[in-house]
Amino acid sequence: MSDRLVVIPTxxxxxxxxxxxxxVRDACDFDMLFVDDSSPDGTAGAVKVLAASDPGxxxxxxxxxxxxGRAYEAAFRKVIEKGSWRRVFMMDxxxxxxPVHLRGLDEALDDHDMALGSRYIRGVSVLNWSILRLNLSYTANSYIRAVTGMPFSDCTSGFRGIRAERLESILSGRKHAGGYAFLVEMLHRAWRSGLSIREVPIVFVEREHGxxxxxxxxxxxxxxxxxxLRLTGTRHSARGSAGAQ
Ligand SMILES: Nc1nc2c(ncn2[C@@H]2O[C@H](COP(=O)(O)OP(=O)(O)OP(=O)(O)O)[C@@H](O)[C@H]2O)c(=O)[nH]1
Ligand SMILES: [Mg+2]
Structure with a gap:
């Protein structure tokens, strides 16, 4: 059993x-937790086959x-309850x-509370997206930065790492976003409560299946x-930072 866990909502x-x-196995020996919302295509069955030969x-x-968001919240509660994983990663x-980027995220957690996999830290590192899709994502990030004041280049990225002891502060209080907006809300909570956050460059590749x-x-x-989020307050301290350091 590893003290690192990769949570994968499906x-x-x-x-x-x-x-x-x-x-993931080629990249590391981290535990993996698939969180499936009763997928009609039988995803859970396919995961059970993997679990039968891999105790991780x-x-x-x-x-x-x-x-x-609901899937991540359920997984984070399990991590807190179990108490044996020290670092948690979030991944589509x-x-x-x-998975090759998991190591980079893990290294960033050596001296930061949270690591944010970023597609926009060195220009744009996205493969196989239409210009329209890229524009939408890029504009969404500019909008989020302008409205919330967060300094990060990729606020909507779902590829992240966080120290397990920081999960409680992410989950405490009232939450609203059960869907994808959870990612922005989570980052905002982390930033607002003064967690140190480092952006790590990743290459994002558009899905081929599904x-x-x-x-x-x-x-x-x-x-x-x-x-x-703008109405709910601003940052408490200045420990966070945008960009690779
Ligand atoms: N458990 C759970 N997982 C979900 C749900 N919606 C999406 N996911 C998972 O969240 C991850 C991201 O979803 P995607 O549909 O790929 O969203 P995206 O990556 O922003 O969009 P694309 O680039 O178009 O693929 C994937 O692993 C999905 O299977 C949900 O309602 N419940
Ligand atoms: Mg996707």
């Missing part, structure tokens, strides 16, 4: 989990209202987040969340 990722598992693989099956299942779950509702939540 919804209809059956085609991706085996390849992702292989790539776990599966949390959720029912009820689905959502990326669709291979857009390449479908994106981004919907109009997700987009709307992403527009409203930064405005709400």
């Amino acid at each position: 919804y209809n990722e059956r085609e991706n989990v085996a390849e992702l598992h292989r790539a 693989v776990g599966l949390m099956e959720r029912s009820g209202e689905r959502g990326l 299942a669709d291979l857009s987040h390449q 479908e994106s779950k981004i919907s109009a509702k997700v987009m709307l939540e992403s527009l409203v969340t930064p405005l709400r």
